[in-house]
Amino acid sequence: MEAELAQLQSKCLADGIPIKFVNYKGLWVPDTYAEIADAIENFEIRDDDVWICTFPKSGTTWTQEMVWSISNDVNSEAAKVPLHARSPYIEFTGTTVTGWISLRKSKDGLPDHITKSVEFASNQPSPRFLKTHLPFHLLPRQLRTGEKKNKIIYVSRNPKDACISYYHFHNSHKIINEVNCNSILKKMEAELAQLQSKCLADGIPIKFVNYKGLWVPDTYAEIADAIENFEIRDDDVWICTFPKSGTTWTQEMVWSISNDVNSEAAKVPLHARSPYIEFTGTTVTGWISLRKSKDGLPDHITKSVEFASNQPSPRFLKTHLPFHLLPRQLRTGEKKNKIIYVSRNPKDACISYYHFHKYLLGYISTFDNFIKLFLGDKVLYAPFWQHIIGFWENRNKLDILFLKYEEMKADLPSVIRKTANFLGKSLTDQKVRELEDHLSFASMKKNPALNLNHVAGIINKKKMLGTNFKAEGDFIRKGLVGQWKTEMSEELIKKFDDWIAENLKDHPDLQKIFI
Template identity: 45%
Template sequence: MAPQLATDNDLNQILKETFTTEFRKGYITVNGVCLPERFNKFSQAIEDFEVRDDDVWVCSFPKTGTTWTQEMIWCVANDFDFEGAKVLLPERFPFLEHSVLFDYTTIMPRHPEVKLHRLVSDSVNYVSSRISPRFIKTHLPFHLLPRQLRTGKRKPRIVYVARNPKDTCVSYYHHCRLMEGYRGDFNTFCRLFLGEKLCFTPFWDHILQFWNRREDSNILFLKYEDLKSDLSTVIQKSATFLNKTMSNDQVKALLEHLSFNNMKSNPAVNYEDAVETNKKLKLIDVDGDFIRSGKVNQWQGEMPESIIERFDELTREKLATRNFFF
């Protein structure tokens, strides 16, 4: 059955019933963005975060090709150091606001067998303390990024990756079941996505904030669909952006390294340890892989027609008038 329109109060109740756990106790709206209430604990530290000009940031809405883009950018920037790429991606390319998403502090004493990386307790401080050049991942929209970055006082390189909203929604649904303990069905998840009641929504505004800055010299705007259709060209574009040169053999090796099968089986990037931790902590009771299908147009056959129509309507309304197309 297709979902019915819901009020903000309805969606807030659904969000509470399907997402809140002892790891995430509630949600707030910050400058129009839906975030866990734990954001309040880190908001000032993020605002005052000391940005460096030699930082490399990958910014995105969740499930738009972030991990793939991170691995590509890290390998190009580090001169195709595939040995160094065996280190876990969250250590090489940490997630700035990871600690905003989950509160492990109240339950860890009951689970001494679970060892969590120190970035879990204060990811902002962890990222801040990294030696240069730092590689930083974030899902925050532009207007919630650190002040020095927003104002242009510091100009790190920023790579933004966007993806078709319907595919993003499908992928985000499976991600939330596996990584965030979502307990609802797919249609309900679509209602939350469209109603801007999921972490980091609204989706379309997130894209536009970076699309409108795509001509800035320190911003590279990528599309997931281009990575799928012509990865070698995207690698070359990324290398040019990072002022790196590469041989044909290096490009060939990176294409193999970034292939779907290799990414899916690579423990440095597939977050298999995080999935196992979630199971041990009983945050989830489902099986699955963090890197799931990677397909384009996976929404076909999964979305009811009424939801497809609403997605397409919003995409035309928000993006077409700004010359952005998927």
């Protein structure tokens, strides 16, 4: 599929525009968009701005002209000024072919509305009539949060007509070559559908969707508003990770540090001490509770957001959500919480995630197929790199401690002390030794408050995930660093290395960690 996708992209674009397209927080755009993203996010809104928002080829120009004319008393003389000057396209520089040329080739002879579109829009006199094709979650912060009460006019169009118009727009601007891409696309879609159907047990016909850049079951939409509007408390502590990156380990460490390494209180199951906020909308068991039956399932499974909300303070909240889908009060810095993010080498994370799928997520296919899904951003909580990059880029804006799984394995006492300092806690050397022992792999593996060993028995006995699935393995499995060296072929390692290098080519600071 990857080779065919590369073939399709190379065929579809003219040879003068070797643009690299990327998934930027759920939006398919040239990689140049990242260069203007902060300026868009922090764009200063004025009270009298009017926004015209559309998907391309949905009547944008028509609506811009109508809105401007209504607001200017149908002044036909003033309307002779080009529309781009009366109603500027704010993200032009970062999303269009001409904008890409101005950033990657040459600005010679190109006007400001092309080369500096955000600044050009910002400098317009009031009232401004601003055009954008950005989705709602990428609008300027002051606009999408309602901080400023602007008028927004959105225009939709039948997608069949929009598609035809968009094709001709691309073709008339010499953006695409005359090739028939449909057959390749259809073949890729069929292969992906076939792969997905093979990988899940017969008892869980989950439909996965791309929700604002996040690969999750369609049930996530049922809790998304509750997550977005989750009421943050000042003393909340958040443990954020991509799955299988040391989440449970970090939760137990953070909770223990904050509770003076109280071994008796730590016998309470971890899900009650450090709840998994989006569990109901993203996991297989949560899907079962929403689509099949809640019978016998506890609140932390069937009502995870409410369960997390009702915890006494201070709360220690776990999430695998990417930064842009965290609760609004948290990601905007409205509340000043502590966030602890843990990353892990993606090769080891992938191997661990595969075994976790075989254990609790109803996965019945091969490791090779799982690799295809992982590298293709089609596993739960994908894409992997956007997850890490989102938190990394915000680590200095918010109170974020960035930890690495590998450093926890190499020197756990130092990480314990670093985390305690971040949390404003002081531990004696004796307490550090006690906690190091408590967090050892052997101790955690046999700890019933952490290991979830009983869950596999319930799944198998009740055949919750179907008749052709049997939970295999352990929740806390090996916890090794570098397991990929013995479990991956040289060809697969090369594929991962290329994937890592490609995703981090614009992030030299992260290259030092992962390459």
